[in-house]
Amino acid sequence: NAGVTQTPKFRILKIGQSMTLQCTQDMNHNYMYWYRQDPGMGLKLIYYSVGAGITDKGEVPNGYNVSRSTTEDFPLRLELAAPSQTSVYFCASSYVRDEQYFGPGTRLTVT
Amino acid sequence: SQKIEQNSEALNIQEGKTATLTCNYTNYSPAYLQWYRQDPGRGPVFLLLIRENEKEKRKERLKVTFDTTLKQSLFHITASQPADSATYLCALALGAGANNLFFGTGTRLTVIP
Numbered sequence: 001n002a003g004v005t006q007t008p009k010f011r012i013l014k015i016g017q018s019m020t021l022q023c024t025q026d027m028n029h030n031y032m033y034w035y036r037q038d039p040g041m042g043l044k045l046i047y048y049s050v051g052a053g054i055t056d057k058g059e060v061p062n063g064y065n066v067s068r069s070t071t072e073d074f075p076l077r078l079e080l081a082a083p084s085q086t087s088v089y090f091c092a093s094s095y096v097r098d099e100q101y102f103g104p105g106t107r108l109t110v111t
Numbered sequence: 112s113q114k115i116e117q118n119s120e121a122l123n124i125q126e127g128k129t130a131t132l133t134c135n136y137t138n139y140s141p142a143y144l145q146w147y148r149q150d151p152g153r154g155p156v157f158l159l160l161i162r163e164n165e166k167e168k169r170k171e172r173l174k175v176t177f178d179t180t181l182k183q184s185l186f187h188i189t190a191s192q193p194a195d196s197a198t199y200l201c202a203l204a205l206g207a208g209a210n211n212l213f214f215g216t217g218t219r220l221t222v223i224p
Contacts, residue, residue: 004154035214042115042200042214043155059213090154097204099145100212102154 001026004103006091012109013081021076021106023091029101031094032074033058034066036087037105043090049074081110114138115215117201123221124191132186132218134201139213141203144177144184149198149217158199159186191222 007022025032030051035043045058049068063085065077074093078085088107092100118133134144143162147155161168161177161184168175174187188195198217205211 040120040216042216043202044214045212092154098143098160099157100155102156105152105154 003027004091004093004101006089006103006106008106009104010107012111013078015081015083015110017081018077018079019081019108021078021089021091021108023074023076023103024072025074025091025093025101026072027093027095027101028071029093029095030071031097031100032068033092033094033100034064034074034076035090035092036060037090038087046076046089078108083110086110115201115203115213117199117215117218119218120216121219121221123223126191126193126222126224128191130188130191130195130220130222132199132201132220134184134186134215136182136203139182139203139205141179142206142211143204144175145202145204145212146173146175146184146186147200147202149200155200188220191220193222193224196221 004025033048034046037043044060047066049055055066086109088105090105091103094100114137116135124130145160146158149155159175161175172189176185198219200217201215203213
């Protein structure tokens with residue numbers, strides 16, 4: 001099992017550009033999550049999904065969108081990138097609502 | 112407001128000693144608490160979960176305690192090794208919703224040979 005994979009690993013965006021961060025898991029987990037981690041701060045939940053076709057906002061959803069058309073994939077869309085979205089983004093999944101498996105992260109810089 | 116505090120940003124300890132990390136919280140009533148390990152440039156890795164009705168959990172050299180009266184969890188690594196050097200995160204789950212997991216900022220542990 002590859003676990004949770006994320007692409008790309010690094011990305012530099014200009015202000016106003018958009019992009020999609022990809023996340024795939026091969027563990028058949030129902031729950032999937034997107035977090036951002038800023039230096040010196042804890043992980044903050046952006047969006048989550050409890051199954052295909054179901055998504056909901058977390059603590060910091062503004063400026064982001066998600067979709068969940070399959071169990072495996074949970075892409076995160078950034079529209080009109082802003083410097084405040086410079087961060088490390090982690091995707092995670094879990095079978096039930098406990099132990100979460102994290103991907104390796106995407107380091108995004110918006111300049 | 113709700114707050115999760117991990118005792119210090121960094122903790123240095125001599126190899127072989129027991130490392131004790133603290134997670135304090137205010138204005139939460141967590142259903143359970145988790146501890147994760149994070150190495151530089153990597154995603155967090157789950158270590159232990161302890162529920163509100165459990166006092167202590169062990170896994171190999173790791174031990175977690177949970178005191179809901181003190182609103183505190185202690186995370187112990189016995190016989191620490193340089194390979195234990197990493198950042199350790201506590202995370203609180205508040206209730207039934209999948210969005211109810213809140214992370215502390217982490218403690219960076221360095222085990223000195």
